[in-house]
Amino acid sequence: MIADFNPETGQLDIYNGNQAPHAHRTVYAHVAGLAEHMIRIRCNDIGGGFGNKVPVYPGYVCAIAGSIVAGVPVKWIEDRTGNLTSTGFARDYIMHAEMCAKDGKITGLRVDTIADHGAFDSTAQPTKFPAGFFHIVCGSYDLQASHVKVKAVYTNKAPGGVAYRCSFRITEAVYLVERMVEALALEMHVDPIDLRMQSFIGTEQFPYETTTGWTYDSGDYHKTMRVAMDIAGYEDLRQEQEDKRARGELMGIGISSFTEAVGAGPSHTFDILGLKMFDSCEIRVHPTGKAIARFGTKSQGQGHETTYAQIVAEELGIPAAHVQVEEGDTDTAPYGLGTYASRSTPTAGAAGALAARTIREKAKKIAAHLLEANEQDVEWKDDAFRVRGSADQFKSFAEVALMANVAWNMPAGVEPGLEASAFFDPSNFVYPFGSHVCTVEVDLDTGEVKILRYIAVDDCGPHINPMIVEGQIHGGIVQGLGEGLQEIAVYDDDGQLITGTMMDYAVPKASQMPRLELDHTVTPSPVNPLGIKGCGEAGTIASAACLVNAVCDALAPLGILHIDKPLTPARVWAAIQAAKANANGGGHPGIQPGASPGDAQTVPGAVGPGKENVQ
Amino acid sequence: MIPTSFEYARATSLRDVLNVLAKGDGTKLIAGGHSLLPVMKFRLAQPPRLLDISGIADLRRVEEYRKGARIGATTTYRDLLESELPRERFPILAECTENIGDWQVRNRGTIGGSLAHADPASDMPSLMLALDASFNVRSKRGRRAIKAREFFQGPFATALAEDEILLDIVLPPLPKGAGTAYLSQDQAASGYAQAGAAVVVARSRKTINHAAVALTGVGEVATLVTAADQLIGTKGESEVLARVAAASVDGIEVQGDIHAPADYRRHLTQVIVRRALEKALERAK
Numbered sequence: 001m002i003a004d005f006n007p008e009t010g011q012l013d014i015y016n017g018n019q020a021p022h023a024h025r026t027v028y029a030h031v032a033g034l035a036e037h038m039i040r041i042r043c044n045d046i047g048g049g050f051g052n053k054v055p056v057y058p059g060y061v062c063a064i065a066g067s068i069v070a071g072v073p074v075k076w077i078e079d080r081t082g083n084l085t086s087t088g089f090a091r092d093y094i095m096h097a098e099m100c101a102k103d104g105k106i107t108g109l110r111v112d113t114i115a116d117h118g119a120f121d122s123t124a125q126p127t128k129f130p131a132g133f134f135h136i137v138c139g140s141y142d143l144q145a146s147h148v149k150v151k152a153v154y155t156n157k158a159p160g161g162v163a164y165r166c167s168f169r170i171t172e173a174v175y176l177v178e179r180m181v182e183a184l185a186l187e188m189h190v191d192p193i194d195l196r197m198q199s200f201i202g203t204e205q206f207p208y209e210t211t212t213g214w215t216y217d218s219g220d221y222h223k224t225m226r227v228a229m230d231i232a233g234y235e236d237l238r239q240e241q242e243d244k245r246a247r248g249e250l251m252g253i254g255i256s257s258f259t260e261a262v263g264a265g266p267s268h269t270f271d272i273l274g275l276k277m278f279d280s281c282e283i284r285v286h287p288t289g290k291a292i293a294r295f296g297t298k299s300q301g302q303g304h305e306t307t308y309a310q311i312v313a314e315e316l317g318i319p320a321a322h323v324q325v326e327e328g329d330t331d332t333a334p335y336g337l338g339t340y341a342s343r344s345t346p347t348a349g350a351a352g353a354l355a356a357r358t359i360r361e362k363a364k365k366i367a368a369h370l371l372e373a374n375e376q377d378v379e380w381k382d383d384a385f386r387v388r389g390s391a392d393q394f395k396s397f398a399e400v401a402l403m404a405n406v407a408w409n410m411p412a413g414v415e416p417g418l419e420a421s422a423f424f425d426p427s428n429f430v431y432p433f434g435s436h437v438c439t440v441e442v443d444l445d446t447g448e449v450k451i452l453r454y455i456a457v458d459d460c461g462p463h464i465n466p467m468i469v470e471g472q473i474h475g476g477i478v479q480g481l482g483e484g485l486q487e488i489a490v491y492d493d494d495g496q497l498i499t500g501t502m503m504d505y506a507v508p509k510a511s512q513m514p515r516l517e518l519d520h521t522v523t524p525s526p527v528n529p530l531g532i533k534g535c536g537e538a539g540t541i542a543s544a545a546c547l548v549n550a551v552c553d554a555l556a557p558l559g560i561l562h563i564d565k566p567l568t569p570a571r572v573w574a575a576i577q578a579a580k581a582n583a584n585g586g587g588h589p590g591i592q593p594g595a596s597p598g599d600a601q602t603v604p605g606a607v608g609p610g611k612e613n614v615q
Numbered sequence: 616m617i618p619t620s621f622e623y624a625r626a627t628s629l630r631d632v633l634n635v636l637a638k639g640d641g642t643k644l645i646a647g648g649h650s651l652l653p654v655m656k657f658r659l660a661q662p663p664r665l666l667d668i669s670g671i672a673d674l675r676r677v678e679e680y681r682k683g684a685r686i687g688a689t690t691t692y693r694d695l696l697e698s699e700l701p702r703e704r705f706p707i708l709a710e711c712t713e714n715i716g717d718w719q720v721r722n723r724g725t726i727g728g729s730l731a732h733a734d735p736a737s738d739m740p741s742l743m744l745a746l747d748a749s750f751n752v753r754s755k756r757g758r759r760a761i762k763a764r765e766f767f768q769g770p771f772a773t774a775l776a777e778d779e780i781l782l783d784i785v786l787p788p789l790p791k792g793a794g795t796a797y798l799s800q801d802q803a804a805s806g807y808a809q810a811g812a813a814v815v816v817a818r819s820r821k822t823i824n825h826a827a828v829a830l831t832g833v834g835e836v837a838t839l840v841t842a843a844d845q846l847i848g849t850k851g852e853s854e855v856l857a858r859v860a861a862a863s864v865d866g867i868e869v870q871g872d873i874h875a876p877a878d879y880r881r882h883l884t885q886v887i888v889r890r891a892l893e894k895a896l897e898r899a900k
Contacts, residue, residue, distance in 0.1 A: 082616075486803040486804070498873060568874065569875075
């Protein structure tokens, strides 16, 4: 980032790639003691963020303080090792759980978690921030009771706050509950899909209040699961698995039927640093019928420019190419909380629709005036304002925009101009969901895991742009598979990070990935005017659990119940060796904590996913 | 991630290079830079001067030589993959090279650079050992040939003297009807081998009369497996392969790290050796 304080004018200009420019400005105003209107943050193309660029990092503060003191521009840079060493992290949770069932249906869950907060009690940890982990740990299931406990611990690591692929700890919660369901099905000798189908919250139960006190907005979990089973050919897959097992091959089928909570607000339960969550849009229509729309969020490459333009264009009846989308400049964009946690489209996108509708209402008044008709007789149809029952009597949006701006002939009492803003504070979160199925092969001799197929059926409500949704799901799945297969931040006994370069920290590569088979169902949300839900994190949240479920399913005949991720060949092999040793000794190996023994313990009828240390 | 400052010059002739190396001023040669630059960025190497030899045309070629092949030191992996000669006569070279790094690395990375760098986990050294290659090196003092088995002396250490440059690699022809195979398991982040085995076998009427097995990524240096001799005179029965595979790590101080602890790597090596032997025998005529 560059901080450029001008001692003559008192103006502070900041050029930075962060995901929440307005929130940063407010923080800087308080920290630096500068008037907020004298601070301008410009975030241009960021090149990826994934939550990692939400926080105010110490380097930013140093650059600003340096520039104020020295009166010259100060640039703060970070290399890859600096970034890996100091950035916020997630996933370092030691989770133990029990799950119970009655008459073939899951009834209860008890969770005891130790959460690594790093060196500071950062926000986005469950002890400080109940939304997220507590929110979703009951999964997609109609439970009768749950008890969830999280103990925070300080360590000498970086702040464990808002992190890369953070998801406000929903990934941890989904991983836990989906692993538990799989382990419970094994224990009950029932098919994991049957157990899920028996235990899902029914469509008729929405809005559904969970046992941890949150209200899911809408869902049809059974349908999504059925679509996924059809694509997978589930019955045939189980047959194939049986045949392979008979030949001594280790094939596994994993399932993950997740629900997540995204789209923050609502402001009544959600804030960061006390800044309540909502988002905003401001639209200005030019005389020729083109528009500029500014938002309080900040795209990092996920295509807001396209999605938002489509939303505004659809509401105004103009081509999407005629809508210029702008974000990231605090002097021009309306106040908003930024982009993370799959919140942008359900909040700012919805605000865009509302602002556009306000403009359309005003345009309708002007159109009625121009058409010399009663406003009640004018309808918005086929991209124009038309007089009911009179096919040749209409005004296009561009014609109305021109009149609004040149103001030759305005209805009495109507101001010129065609602008509107909206601040959308939803009544609730939105709850996207999905069913993912993954098949794997495990090499008994080397412990290598090969992903054979990956099927993802997601429901994030209506799609604005299907290609962008698909891209979001693709990227998310790959991140989760990376987490499941190979990504881990390793510290030595002195607390030094020893995976400080990309030679040791294994980001997934395209060549390792299977072809992804995608489909979707559409269950609109009642909490915003477009019925939309977020999709940025869905893939990540589902896929790590799905993969580990598949590998543990493959290894189940050896008596292996659980291995901690990441499932590197060395860890899987060690688990197989331990299982063999136990089989020879007549014992039941149960949980295999991989390369870090001593963290997990076997709970009868349950499984503790043990220590996670994945950044 | 940011190297210490250094001077950079491009050599236009081999004589230039030999003159500079003779000064002994710490100049490092660079061609593709795909081994050297990463270690410079980590500041594991801090050469004061780099001399770029990638512009010397004579060093970049693949040609037939004494029924085998001669490969210039700055021949890139892509050159290797696109040349018919190594593909036809030494299929193991293509089998291995196809999986080195990614497209960009193969475009720039050179075979000589990898060998002179001698990373204990890079693929090429094991191939050179199994193929019984020899390396022509040159200095102002003169020219000499070094056998691959004498060349690799330790991690990042070779028999090259300070003032010597690797000119080319000579591969003798493979035994008639030989089958070859290269198999490795790569570390997910770096792509370097956690264990890799290069195998050359040949038989006469079903009886094995030539066997060379070399490992990389296992010990501190790429090494020939002496137990491969036990294959000679056998028909490659599965118990023989198992015995050789089991003995392949004997005498090697197997390395362990966070990705592959030593006990895993030891076992992995044995599995890979067995599988590579099976594959090579299948391919042997």
